[in-house]
Amino acid sequence: MKDAPSLVLKGSAAFDGTPLFADLSFTAPGGCWTCLLGPSGVGKSTILRLLAGLAEGATFTGRMQAGDGGPLQGRIALMAQDDLLLPWLTVEANVTLGARLRGETPDRVRVGQVLEQVGLGDLAARRPSELSGGQRQRAALARTLMEDRAIVLLDEPFSALDARTRARMQELTAATLAGRTVLLVTHDPGEAARLGDKIVVMTEAGLHDLPPPPGAVPRPVGDPDTLTVQARLLEILRKDETCAPLTT
Numbered sequence: 001m002k003d004a005p006s007l008v009l010k011g012s013a014a015f016d017g018t019p020l021f022a023d024l025s026f027t028a029p030g031g032c033w034t035c036l037l038g039p040s041g042v043g044k045s046t047i048l049r050l051l052a053g054l055a056e057g058a059t060f061t062g063r064m065q066a067g068d069g070g071p072l073q074g075r076i077a078l079m080a081q082d083d084l085l086l087p088w089l090t091v092e093a094n095v096t097l098g099a100r101l102r103g104e105t106p107d108r109v110r111v112g113q114v115l116e117q118v119g120l121g122d123l124a125a126r127r128p129s130e131l132s133g134g135q136r137q138r139a140a141l142a143r144t145l146m147e148d149r150a151i152v153l154l155d156e157p158f159s160a161l162d163a164r165t166r167a168r169m170q171e172l173t174a175a176t177l178a179g180r181t182v183l184l185v186t187h188d189p190g191e192a193a194r195l196g197d198k199i200v201v202m203t204e205a206g207l208h209d210l211p212p213p214p215g216a217v218p219r220p221v222g223d224p225d226t227l228t229v230q231a232r233l234l235e236i237l238r239k240d241e242t243c244a245p246l247t248t
């Protein structure tokens with residue numbers, strides 16, 4: 001995809017008058033992967049939901065915009081932490097739901113291809129209740145990959161997958177979303193080091209960038225520079241105190 005815009009969020013958010021974050025200034029550069037890590041409850045998913053216009057109950061003061069000045073609405077796909085599969089629909093019907101809701105005819109060839117790629121080719125006719133947790137997560141991933149959006153927000157999309165499948169799905173997702181603006185929330189420092197063109201740690205004290213390893217994403221799992229950044233990230237995340245300025 002050409003010219004996927006950057007994403008900007010500057011402002012404060014609160015739930016029922018209780019501040020979640022204040023004066024946050026977050027930018028995800030256009031056409032590449034930004035990985036967002038941080039302790040549970042700090043507000044990572046809320047940032048994704050705010051950007052997607054789905055943060056029910058949250059009050060946001062500030063601005064959220066695409067860097068090219070165009071609208072966010074209609075250009076964002078969100079894969080939420082919960083798979084949000086409709087239980088009465090088959091895997092295939094879930095994966096094509098977006099297109100059908102928009103009144104479009106789903107591209108059957110592409111659906112079959114994506115389901116094969118995520119390893120669900122033989123399970124297309126099953127209902128979500130007949131799938132394992134990892135299979136459900138791959139169905140939700142397939143649904144997201146089917147959406148042709150310039151901006152893709154992924155909230156822990158690989159968290160339920162075994163290590164081998166996770167590495168494969170990271171590679172598939174990176175290839176499929178090449179050139180798009182991707183914002184990935186993850187708890188996995190290895191994943192962030194592998195997939196981040198930009199890596200941001202969010203704490204109660206604010207946002208801190210950690211320089212990513214060199215090389216294009218997805219970086220090889222055993223790449224020494226990637227492993228060094230992975231270790232550094234884990235070190236930072238294990239600190240109890242608020243994040244000190246980061247150096248490599």
Ligand SMILES: Nc1ncnc2c1ncn2[C@@H]1O[C@H](COP(=O)(O)OP(=O)(O)OP(=O)(O)O)[C@@H](O)[C@H]1O
Pocket residue numbers: 015016020038039040041042043044045046047056057058
């Ligand atoms: N609808 C809501 N109403 C009130 N509080 C909420 C609501 N949604 C989230 N919160 C609170 O906002 C805070 C941030 O939640 P959020 O899901 O953004 O965190 P997170 O950093 O993504 O956490 P995790 O890593 O555990 O997913 C949490 O304390 C949560 O309880």
